[in-house]
Amino acid sequence: MSKTREKFRELLNDIAEHDGVRRFNKLAELTGIAPNTFTRIKKNEGAEVDVETFRKLNAAFGNRYNIQWFQGDSDYMLLADVPEKEKGNPDFSSYINALLAKSDETIASLKRELAAKDDIIQAKDDRIADLTKLADERLHRISELRRVIDAHNINMADYPFPVGVADENDYPNNEIVINKCFTTHE
Numbered sequence: 648m649s650k651t652r653e654k655f656r657e658l659l660n661d662i663a664e665h666d667g668v669r670r671f672n673k674l675a676e677l678t679g680i681a682p683n684t685f686t687r688i689k690k691n692e693g694a695e696v697d698v699e700t701f702r703k704l705n706a707a708f709g710n711r712y713n714i715q716w717f718q719g720d721s722d723y724m725l726l727a728d729v730p731e732k733e734k735g736n737p738d739f740s741s742y743i744n745a746l747l748a749k750s751d752e753t754i755a756s757l758k759r760e761l762a763a764k765d766d767i768i769q770a771k772d773d774r775i776a777d778l779t780k781l782a783d784e785r786l787h788r789i790s791e792l793r794r795v796i797d798a799h800n801i802n803m804a805d806y807p808f809p810v811g812v813a814d815e816n817d818y819p820n821n822e823i824v825i826n827k828c829f830t831t832h833e
Contacts, residue, residue, distance in 0.1 A: 651696040652688050654717050655704075657724065659685070662708060678707040698742065 663669045668677065671685040680703050687693045698714070705712045713729055715721035720741070723729045 650719055651701075651717065652691065652693075654719075655688055655696040655701065658701075658704060658712060658717075659688075661712075661724065662704075666708065674704075674707075678703045680704065698745075 659674070662674070668674055671682040674680065674685055675682040680700055684700065688696060698718070701712075701714065701717050705714070711725055711727065713721055713723050713726050716724045718741070721729065
């Protein structure tokens with residue numbers, strides 16, 4: 648279980664006991680933290696509770712809680728309980744290091760996402776190139792077939808028989824009409 652989530656729940660229990668605030672909606676109103684954040688923490692969902700969430704809660708209740716306790720660096724939850732010798736200037740280097748580590752992690756994650764998107768774009772570009780090549784090949788084949796069809800088209804004016812000679816005729820008594828192109832030798 649997350650240590651900061653566990654500590655945050657201890658804070659919520661302390662607030663409920665000493666301040667009587669038990670509803671997440673009331674806590675949200677006092678702190679500016681979304682109510683679903685409290686619900687997720689209670690249900691052990693999500694990652695660590697960040698320092699900013701702790702600070703908002705702490706500010707709403709008079710800054711009485713010890714941030715070093717929240718981060719696991721002190722045994723005293725309440726600032727009032729911290730001995731004077733331990734109250735010196737807080738060491739912010741651990742906070743800075745944690746923030747830097749988190750930002751490095753975020754940058755690495757974003758770089759992975761960017762690389763994945765670049766791979767998807769490249770795959771789509773390759774697919775577009777393949778489809779363009781296929782379309783060009785098909786257009787070329789259509790042109791070839793058009794030339795073959797055009798080469799075989801016959802001008803009907805040059806045809807020796809009128810169109811429809813082979814069709815059923817409407818001549819009386821089924822007379823056979825001989826075309827002018829036939830000549831008889833007498």
